[in-house]
Amino acid sequence: VLLLSLGVSHRRRLINQCRAQxxxxxxxxTFSLPENSNEQILINQFAKGFCSKSFDERIxxxxxxxxxxxxxxxxxxxxxxxxxxxxxxFPENNLQFLIQSGAKG
Numbered sequence: 001v002l003l004l005s006l007g008v009s010h011r012r013r014l015i016n017q018c019r020a021q022x023x024x025x026x027x028x029x030t031f032s033l034p035e036n037s038n039e040q041i042l043i044n045q046f047a048k049g050f051c052s053k054s055f056d057e058r059i060x061x062x063x064x065x066x067x068x069x070x071x072x073x074x075x076x077x078x079x080x081x082x083x084x085x086x087x088x089x090f091p092e093n094n095l096q097f098l099i100q101s102g103a104k105g
Contacts, residue, residue, distance in 0.1 A: 007085025011078055018074035026066040030059065 028037055031045040049059045 004085045004087060007082055010081040010085065014074055014078050014081065018071060022067065022070040022074060025070045026063060029066045029070075030063045 024039075024042060027033070027042045027046060028035060031042075031049065033041065033045065049056070049063075
């Protein structure tokens, strides 16, 4: 999908924010840590939860759910920015052919 330069810069900014913050937010929520927890505390809690002999599968499932929720917020923003900054707007961009053909990926 071709975007205008403004759309590309917004998308890159959001992706970088997601990379920097999504995992941190998911760890904080999973282990009920305050938002101002430093990286070392997050790493220690992650190690305790995932690398111990008494591994609890519920922690893994909760982490997956929290990570997905955290990423979904960024994904929604990215889609919103991309749709409003398409090089060619719908229907001139032929994206309807992807929908009709069932293209994925």
